[in-house]
Amino acid sequence: MKYYAGIDLGGTFIKCGIVDETGKLLVKDKIPTKKERPYEAVAKDMANFALKLATQAGVKLSAAGIGSPGSIDSKNGIVVYNNNLKWDDVPLSDEVRAVLGVPVYVLNDANAAALGEQFCGAGNEYRDVIFVTLGTGVGGGIVIDGKLFEGNKSAGAEIGHAVIRMGGEKCTCGRKGCFEAYASATALIRQTKRAMGKHPESALWGICDFDKVDGKTAFDGMRADDKTAAQVVKAYIGYLAEGIANLCNEFRPEAILLGGGVCAEGDTLLEPLKKLVGKMIYGKEGYAPVELLTASLGNDAGMFGAARYAMIR
């Protein structure tokens, strides 16, 4: 049996798990990132932490994978750019390998989560999977035939940055009308607040303070039979369906997995979404259907995926 370290590099914590080749987790833990330090110090900490956990598990590592936020050149193990860590062309895999002494691979954290879900999460029965996470933005990753699809220089799979409504809502990327600008939790919050502004009679005002509206508020309002809330939810699921159907027509995966806080809604979100997407999907009815599922690994997806990446690279 071979063993791999899966490292999830975040702005606050470095999380690491030791995973065997079947996807079994032996041990996991986290340490603070202390991101204000030079990258060399962060890299050294990551390596020593992985070694410590491997010793704790009583195994020798074959390789390690690191899921990092930002633009990653995974071929060369370089963090091309990361706004949060303020890293620019950081040779992360070289730095970590120098201490760890085994091959080290770096990939984007959303891509890692996709691979994790496909390897040992909700997508483990499928080879072709797209993972879509509905959080601050819309991120995700694409797995084709069990391997991560990253595009040239790992710059693809930016599924949140495809325009679904030309000239629409301003996106953080500079374009207008991106999938992310309509389907992220941030977008849902904006949609909820706008509807509240237009409907002073809405029960949404009684559910939480305006400043505390989150991705759950509109769903809660709908459950309380509020018309405005129901309209917000309906429109939101409509946006989501357009983006998901686009991915179906372009990639035709076997399954699309939804992650992020909004997915806690489960079937309240999934059932109407399935109906809409089913009508939008291209081609002969019922041919090559796409399963829509919620992701199952939560915050550990990236850690498992990073380990998986080290296994199959």
Add this chain to the structure above:
Amino acid sequence: MKYYAGIDLGGTFIKCGIVDETGKLLVKDKIPTKKERPYEAVAKDMANFALKLATQAGVKLSAAGIGSPGSIDSKNGIVVYNNNLKWDDVPLSDEVRAVLGVPVYVLNDANAAALGEQFCGAGNEYRDVIFVTLGTGVGGGIVIDGKLFEGNKSAGAEIGHAVIRMGGEKCTCGRKGCFEAYASATALIRQTKRAMGKHPESALWGICDFDKVDGKTAFDGMRADDKTAAQVVKAYIGYLAEGIANLCNEFRPEAILLGGGVCAEGDTLLEPLKKLVGKMIYGKEGYAPVELLTASLGNDAGMFGAARYAMIR
């Protein structure tokens, strides 16, 4: 040296070329499809035609590829559905192989054209290429690492059927606002005619009869300094840019090749398109750029691509 038959099955003609493994064409010719016949007769003709051409070229075939319109299950060599030929679940590869005596592979004709352009056309310096054809619809194909990407059961790569403007123009697929509904030659003709209707003073009226407006008319009007025509062209290139930029962000190929009649405009189309797409593409400026080029094989792309498919399957 090995030799392959590349067959392009059309509603009017069956075109066949004998191609060697370097992409050199030894001989090509075409025969009428006579599509009203049972599929068995069409398949038999295809096989005998390929044998005849191979004999003419003095070579023995190693395999054959067939680019067919419609939904294709390329794994099993089945034409799942083709509206034009009125074929439904036709086991085309089995039928042709029974006569030809070598392995026969079937793929979608737009996918074949993409593979042809990547193998020995405008994309031959790249491994990751998307081919986009602007014709009656918007079709195309996706080549990743030199191999065709088809999605589950070959139902992916329907790049014309991704919505870029929710609630917009009605598409033939039933959705509203698809890339095809804005960027096909058909869409450009509709856009030109609409502008003419609104602008009786436009010089477009002097360029051709209203009934004969085609994908070139607006460009001709622009060259004649007509304001209305220039607006139509500008808007059209704007739509095209949104769809192309979406493909860049999702797939990040090395190059996108444009085919179809509209591309005869060359740099008049490409130069403003490059500028717009350059601004829309996601990530660090200049990282992983995508070349925009016009396709070079014209109507032979599918034939070359079908042969290539037989080589690498």
